[in-house]
Amino acid sequence: MRIGVIGGGAWGTALAQVAARDDAPVLLWAREPDVVESINGAHENRAFLPGVPLSASIRATGTLADLAGLDALLVVAPAQHVRTVLSEIAVGTTPLVLCAKGIEAGTRLLVGEVARSVAPHAPIAVLSGPTFAHEVAAGKPTAVTLACEDEALRTRLVERLGAPAFRPYASADVTGAEIGGAVKNVLAIACGVVEGAGLGLNARAALIARGFAEMTRFGLARGAQADTLTGLSGLGDLVLTCSSTNSRNFSLGVGLGQGRSAAELLADRKTVAEGAFTAPVLREAAAEAGVDMPVVAAVNALLEGAPVADVIEALLSRPLKAEAV
Numbered sequence: 598m599r600i601g602v603i604g605g606g607a608w609g610t611a612l613a614q615v616a617a618r619d620d621a622p623v624l625l626w627a628r629e630p631d632v633v634e635s636i637n638g639a640h641e642n643r644a645f646l647p648g649v650p651l652s653a654s655i656r657a658t659g660t661l662a663d664l665a666g667l668d669a670l671l672v673v674a675p676a677q678h679v680r681t682v683l684s685e686i687a688v689g690t691t692p693l694v695l696c697a698k699g700i701e702a703g704t705r706l707l708v709g710e711v712a713r714s715v716a717p718h719a720p721i722a723v724l725s726g727p728t729f730a731h732e733v734a735a736g737k738p739t740a741v742t743l744a745c746e747d748e749a750l751r752t753r754l755v756e757r758l759g760a761p762a763f764r765p766y767a768s769a770d771v772t773g774a775e776i777g778g779a780v781k782n783v784l785a786i787a788c789g790v791v792e793g794a795g796l797g798l799n800a801r802a803a804l805i806a807r808g809f810a811e812m813t814r815f816g817l818a819r820g821a822q823a824d825t826l827t828g829l830s831g832l833g834d835l836v837l838t839c840s841s842t843n844s845r846n847f848s849l850g851v852g853l854g855q856g857r858s859a860a861e862l863l864a865d866r867k868t869v870a871e872g873a874f875t876a877p878v879l880r881e882a883a884a885e886a887g888v889d890m891p892v893v894a895a896v897n898a899l900l901e902g903a904p905v906a907d908v909i910e911a912l913l914s915r916p917l918k919a920e921a922v
């Protein structure tokens with residue numbers, strides 16, 4: 598299976614490295630000419646994954662059309678740009694493996710739904726889970742959910758991408774795999790705020806648990822299976838992203854919790870904190886589905902400039918209620 602990767606950020610590069618196991622050729626499209634040059638010339642992505650020696654079998658291109666005709670494409674552009682990049686390539690019936698985590702602004706579509714609308718004849722799969730790119734690229738043990746409704750394709754992808762230190766767990770629940778990754782980014786911002794505001798570890802654990810209840814309510818309303826939400830792409834990724842400043846979303850939250858503004862924190866940013874883009878559209882999608890998501894609402898308030906103390910007080914003064922989802 599000849600693999601192409603759309604997106605030369607940290608995650609696209611790390612996944613190219615996974616796919617290049619045993620010197621298998623991998624073609625990666627990057628938007629930035631310096632990334633193409635750095636990968637082809639120095640076997641390193643100095644801009645987005647510095648310090649990681651890449652396989653010589655990874656070749657980069659700045660021309661999306663070069664990826665046409667490969668056997669599967671890993672789509673690793675940020676969620677808000679997936680529609681544009683897929684519109685610029687003749688996908689046809691080539692399987693698409695969606696690896697971005699988010700919901701498209703305006704349409705409220707999950708990335709897989711965006712892909713279906715742009716490339717209606719392409720089989721869809723989703724790869725998602727607790728995966729810091731630099732750890733995957735360094736060969737540290739990692740497990741992900743690989744979701745695809747087509748059992749034969751799912752098996753081929755698991756076999757092609759799987760390795761002792763990169764373990765894809767198969768699932769047929771594409772929607773569930775996507776919702777975990779999209780929602781956890783917003784909840785990670787909230788956990789970062791707890792850290793930045795010095796609210797303590799009890800508060801962070803409570804936020805992870807109550808945030809997971811929000812993810813579950815929203816996921817079930819959108820057709821996800823409960824098992825997927827408690828798996829790697831849901832709870833697994835929530836725990837990872839809510840625990841470490843290696844997460845861009847958690848770090849953004851730390852800054853907000855320290856009283857800095859979202860505008861200041863997001864200005865001139867080269868890397869993506871998807872939660873900042875997903876938060877407003879998730880709030881809309883939750884309202885549309887009739888799902889209560891108070892932590893998501895709080896993150897939106899902070900991104901819109903509400904004072905940290907006010908937002909925390911509003912959350913803490915909600916009426917006490919039963920714990921059940």
Ligand SMILES: NC(=O)c1ccc[n+]([C@@H]2O[C@H](COP(=O)([O-])OP(=O)(O)OC[C@H]3O[C@@H](n4cnc5c(N)ncnc54)[C@H](O)[C@@H]3O)[C@@H](O)[C@H]2O)c1
Pocket residue numbers: 604605606607608609610627628629645673674675676678681682696697698699728729730731867868869871
């Ligand atoms: N980095 C990780 O550890 C990690 C892990 C799992 C999933 N992801 C997800 O992968 C996706 C990509 O993130 P990343 O970490 O690889 O990116 P990154 O933050 O390392 O780099 C930013 C990327 O955005 C691209 N970009 C910026 N503007 C663009 C535009 N107008 N059109 C197309 N592309 C544009 C850049 O070319 C670059 O590839 C995100 O959805 C992210 O949530 C990241």
Ligand SMILES: O=P(O)(O)OC[C@H](O)CO
Pocket residue numbers: 698726727728729730782785834837838843844845846847869870871
């Ligand atoms: O750095 P973050 O917050 O985008 O998280 C990266 C991955 O999604 C973790 O699984």
